Amino acid sequence: MINIDDLKFDEKGLIPAIIVDSLSKKVLTLAYMNRESLEISLEKQLTCFFSRSRQELWLKGETSGNYQHILSVTADCDRDALLIVVDKDGPACHLGTDSCFTAPLYINENKGEFSMDGLYDLLLQRKKDRPEGSYTTYLFQKGMDKILKKVGEESTEVIIAAKDNDKKEAIYEIADLAYHVMVMMVEMGISVDDIRKELASRHVIDHKVKQEKMTGNS
Numbered sequence: 001m002i003n004i005d006d007l008k009f010d011e012k013g014l015i016p017a018i019i020v021d022s023l024s025k026k027v028l029t030l031a032y033m034n035r036e037s038l039e040i041s042l043e044k045q046l047t048c049f050f051s052r053s054r055q056e057l058w059l060k061g062e063t064s065g066n067y068q069h070i071l072s073v074t075a076d077c078d079r080d081a082l083l084i085v086v087d088k089d090g091p092a093c094h095l096g097t098d099s100c101f102t103a104p105l106y107i108n109e110n111k112g113e114f115s116m117d118g119l120y121d122l123l124l125q126r127k128k129d130r131p132e133g134s135y136t137t138y139l140f141q142k143g144m145d146k147i148l149k150k151v152g153e154e155s156t157e158v159i160i161a162a163k164d165n166d167k168k169e170a171i172y173e174i175a176d177l178a179y180h181v182m183v184m185m186v187e188m189g190i191s192v193d194d195i196r197k198e199l200a201s202r203h204v205i206d207h208k209v210k211q212e213k214m215t216g217n218s
Contacts, residue, residue, distance in 0.1 A: 034050045069086055155177060
């Protein structure tokens, strides 16, 4: 473990801090800290930054309620930059977006990075724009009954593939099920973060074992 004295602040007394969501692993923002704001951050276990434009300290979430609870602070090899992993209470950006990084400059279409968050964002856009000829548009137009019917059908397909011990088919059907469940989530206003937080809040396996033991003893 190192301490603050080991860090290298720049000529203005600042050090850049990259803030990362502990659940999604998404980069939320890049901000700056001075020694005082870093000390406050460590004391409160909440991110506190130094505003270069206002020349003052600001505790993230103090006015918006979107606090960032610090899980870890790690310095890079040169000790002149910080990586801070947080649990967030709301959007990181002052514009109301989950992350400040929302303006693509370049994307390699042949090697695009897939993520569940990216798929969710795409489904949100499909619901908003309703492009003609899109299967997702069709689902949103038909509404929840149609979406739930597809979720049920795909659940059955997953069960059949698993029962047949067909790994390739199971993967295919699980992907179909995941897609339709996410369409349902968008329709209901349930975010990927909502699911992550629910899973993180409980020990799924231990809870299930406990239930089975209680059932067996009854």
